[in-house]
Amino acid sequence: MRPRFTMVSSPFLVAPIRASGQYCPRLLNGMKSIPIAHGSAVRTSWQGVRPVESCYSSMFTLARPSRSLQHRPLAKNALTCTGALSPWVQGFHQQKMLLEDKKESDQQAPSGSKPDPKKSPILSRIPRPTTHENIYTVPNILTFSRLVAAPLVGYFLVHDHHAAALGLFAYAGITDLVDGYIARRYNLQTVVGTIIDPMADKLLMTIGVACLAVNGSIPVWLAVIILGRDIGLALSAIYYRWISLPPPKTMARYWDFSLPSAEVKPTEISKINTALQLLLVGSAIAMPVVPEAFLDAWHLKEAMTAFQYLVAATTLWSGLSYVFSRNAVKILTKEEIQKRIARASANKKSS
Secondary structure, three states, X not given: OOOOEEEEOOOOOOEEEEOOOOOOHHHHOOEEEEEOOOOOOOOEEEEEOOOOOOOOOOEEOOOOOXXXXXXXXXXXXXXXXXXXXXXHHHHHHHHHHHHHHHHHHHHHOOOOOOOOOOOOHHHHHOOOOOOOOOOOOHHHHHHHHHHHHHHHHHHHHHOOOHHHHHHHHHHHHHHHHHHHHHHHHOOOOOHHHHHHHHHHHHHHHHHHHHHHHHOOOOOHHHHHHHHHHHHHHHHHHHHHHHHHOOOOOOHHHHOOOOOOXXXXXXXXXXXXXXXXXXXXXXXXXXXXXXXXXXHHHHOHHHHHHHHHHHHHHHHHXXXXXXXXXXXXXXXXXXXXXXXXXXXXXXXXXHO
């Protein structure tokens, strides 16, 4: 019977198979297929190897593709495989090499491996946030609206539009109460909210006092006392934050409000003074809106003057309370800082 030969490929490259059970050493003995190049010009040659083994039903030689990326010289007595199968062999060989490279890269860098612990000591000290909180909440949106309303209040006061200024001031006061209730009720507290909420209140107070002093609604000396106290407290907060910040003292760590270093507790007189200042600004804005007959009947102008002196006295008292009180400003120790960070992490995980 005449020998029949077939070309097979999967999972190896093309290799001859003799279908009969006879032994044919002159044709197949010591021959195997090897690639002699990689890339766009892939050729397959036959090179002498150890004698093939015979079996009962068939006798075959199979050739695996070489993993070497270097070109191999063609043997003198080599048999080059050309024809219609060469493009197919080239595409199959390239696909197999890509799969092998992917397996090797997965073995070198497994999915659960940790990064190299050797890194710059400076970079290791910089806190890197792992998660980002959602700042687009209803309380934060209301607080941002108060930030926008503060300069509008000042604009209306300077241009003697007291009715519009009074409406925005009332809106700011109502939203100040509503956003705090919503944040506590639905657990929507954010770090951004703890910063911009007092910032919006202080911005509204500062702009309102300054503009009321400009249009003559309150005396200038009272505006100087109120704004001077706020500026002094702001400078003191900057100073205590810097001296209490654990090393290394960098601007990135200074503005990282998740790293506690000092605690400021408002005094009782300070809380009372804040409420009186808000009442003073609201009353001064509303005075031009109230009819003149009503003001004279209730002697509101004289009451307003006495109220201004009361606010000036409580403002000075509250400022001195921060200077002489031992519990107003507390610099946290290293142990207290660690406890606060651990407590915040536990609360975050529980929520």
